[in-house]
Amino acid sequence: MKSMAAYREHFPIFKNTVYINSCSYAALSLEVEAAFLHYLKDRHEVGADWIEWCDRLERVRALFAELLSAKSDEIAVTTSASASLSAISSSLDFSGPRKKIITTDLAFPTEAQAWHALKKYGAEVVHVKEKDGMIDLDDLEKIVDDQTLLVAIPLVCYRNGALADVPTVRNVARKHGAMILVDAYQGVGAVPIDVAEWDVDFIVGGSLKYLLSTAGVGFLYVREDLIKQSNPTQTGWFAQEDIHAMLIHDNIPASNARRFEQGTPSVPNLYAVEAGLKMILEVDVKNIRTHVAALNERLKAGVEKIGGTLSSPQNPDQHGAMIAIASTDEYALVAKLAEKNIIASSRDGNIRISAHFYNNNQDIDAVIEALEENKALLG
Numbered sequence: 053m054k055s056m057a058a059y060r061e062h063f064p065i066f067k068n069t070v071y072i073n074s075c076s077y078a079a080l081s082l083e084v085e086a087a088f089l090h091y092l093k094d095r096h097e098v099g100a101d102w103i104e105w106c107d108r109l110e111r112v113r114a115l116f117a118e119l120l121s122a123k124s125d126e127i128a129v130t131t132s133a134s135a136s137l138s139a140i141s142s143s144l145d146f147s148g149p150r151k152k153i154i155t156t157d158l159a160f161p162t163e164a165q166a167w168h169a170l171k172k173y174g175a176e177v178v179h180v181k182e183k184d185g186m187i188d189l190d191d192l193e194k195i196v197d198d199q200t201l202l203v204a205i206p207l208v209c210y211r212n213g214a215l216a217d218v219p220t221v222r223n224v225a226r227k228h229g230a231m232i233l234v235d236a237y238q239g240v241g242a243v244p245i246d247v248a249e250w251d252v253d254f255i256v257g258g259s260l261k262y263l264l265s266t267a268g269v270g271f272l273y274v275r276e277d278l279i280k281q282s283n284p285t286q287t288g289w290f291a292q293e294d295i296h297a298m299l300i301h302d303n304i305p306a307s308n309a310r311r312f313e314q315g316t317p318s319v320p321n322l323y324a325v326e327a328g329l330k331m332i333l334e335v336d337v338k339n340i341r342t343h344v345a346a347l348n349e350r351l352k353a354g355v356e357k358i359g360g361t362l363s364s365p366q367n368p369d370q371h372g373a374m375i376a377i378a379s380t381d382e383y384a385l386v387a388k389l390a391e392k393n394i395i396a397s398s399r400d401g402n403i404r405i406s407a408h409f410y411n412n413n414q415d416i417d418a419v420i421e422a423l424e425e426n427k428a429l430l431g
C-alpha cells in the first residue's frame with residue numbers, strides 16, 4: 053500500500069495550505085479533477101453518452117455498497133443526504149399505531165426537519181437530549197416505546213464530533229420493534245461501517261466530505277427485507293422497475309433500493325464520486341481511522357497544553373475524525389487561522405479541526421501553534 057504521505061501528493065492544495073476541513077468539504081485530488089475533465093471530454097466527443105452514464109451510476113452504486121459492506125441492491129444513489137432523508141420520510145406510514153419518530157438534539161438540521169415535516173401526517177417527533185455532548189442513552193430508553201416507528205441518530209455529530217454507539221441504540225430501538233436510521237454523513241469515509249455489524253434499517257450520507265468528491269451525490273442504504281414494504285411517494289422515472297417503460301398510467305417501483313431514487317442522476321458528479329470512492333476504498337477506511345486517531349491524540353494533547361477546552365469527547369472511541377475546540381469567537385478564530393493558510397471551519401461556538409488521511413503531524417503542529425498565538429479566542 054502507498055504511504056499516507058504519498059497520497060498527500062495527490063492533493064495540490066497542500067502546496068500552499070494546511071487544509072484540515074474535511075468535515076466541511078474534502079480536499080480536491082488530481083483524480084477527482086481528472087474525472088470532472090473526463091466528463092467534459094465525453095460531452096465534447098460523445099455528446100449524450102447515456103449508456104456510459106447509466107453504467108457509471110451502477111458502478112457508483114457498487115462502490116457505495118462495497119464501502120458499507122452492503123449489497124448493490126440495498127443502495128440508492130441520490131443527490132444529497134437531504135434527498136435520501138426525504139425519500140425515506142415519504143415512505144413512512146402513519147396509519148398504524150406507531151406514530152412516534154425519535155431524533156436527537158445532536159441531529160444535523162436536515163435530519164430533524166425531515167421528521168418535523170411529517171407532523172402534518174400525524175407524526176409525533178420527540179428529541180432525545182444530549183448528555184456530556186453524547187446521545188443520552190438513559191433518555192433514549194425512557195422515550196422509545198411500542199408506538200415508536202423510527203429512531204434516527206447521527207453517526208458523528210456535526211457540532212462536536214461525538215460518535216454514536218450504534219449497536220446500543222439499535223438494541224434499545226429493536227426491543228420495541230422500531231426502525232433505526234443512521235445519518236452517517238460526518239463519519240462515512242473516516243469511520244468504518246459494516247451494515248451486517250450495525251444491523252440498522254437506513255443509512256444516509258453524501259460524497260463531499262470524507263468521501264473526497266463533490267456536492268450533488270448522496271446515498272441511501274435500505275435493509276434488504278424492508279425494501280419491498282417501502283413505497284416512497286417522493287419518486288420518479290429512475291425509481292421505476294423498468295426505467296425505459298415510460299409508464300404514465302401506473303407507478304411500478306424497482307424491486308431494489310433504486311425505488312428511493314427520482315430523476316436523472318447527477319451525471320457530472322458521478323464521475324467525481326467514482327474517483328473519490330475508489331481512492332477511499334484503496335486507502336481503506338480502517339487505515340484512515342487509525343491514521344486520523346493518532347493525529348487527533350496529538351491535537352488533543354496540544355490543545356490541553358495550551359489551555360484550550362475540547363468540546364468533543366476526550367475518549368478516542370467516542371469521537372469521529374472531527375475535533376471541536378471551544379472558542380469565544382469561532383468566526384474570528386477561523387479567520388485568524390486562514391491568515392496563516394490553515395483552513396478549518398466552525399459551528400456552535402467551536403472551531404472544527406477535521407483531519408483526513410492526507411493530513412500529517414506537521415499540519416497538527418501548525419494548528420496548535422496558531423491556536424496558541426490566538427489564545428484570547430479560545431473558550
Ligand SMILES: Cc1ncc(COP(=O)(O)O)c(C=O)c1O
Nearest residue numbers: 132133134160162210237238258
Ligand atoms: C451529519 C450531516 N447530515 C446531513 C448533512 C446535509 O447533507 P446534504 O446537504 O447532502 O443534504 C450534513 C451536511 O453537512 C451533515 O453534516
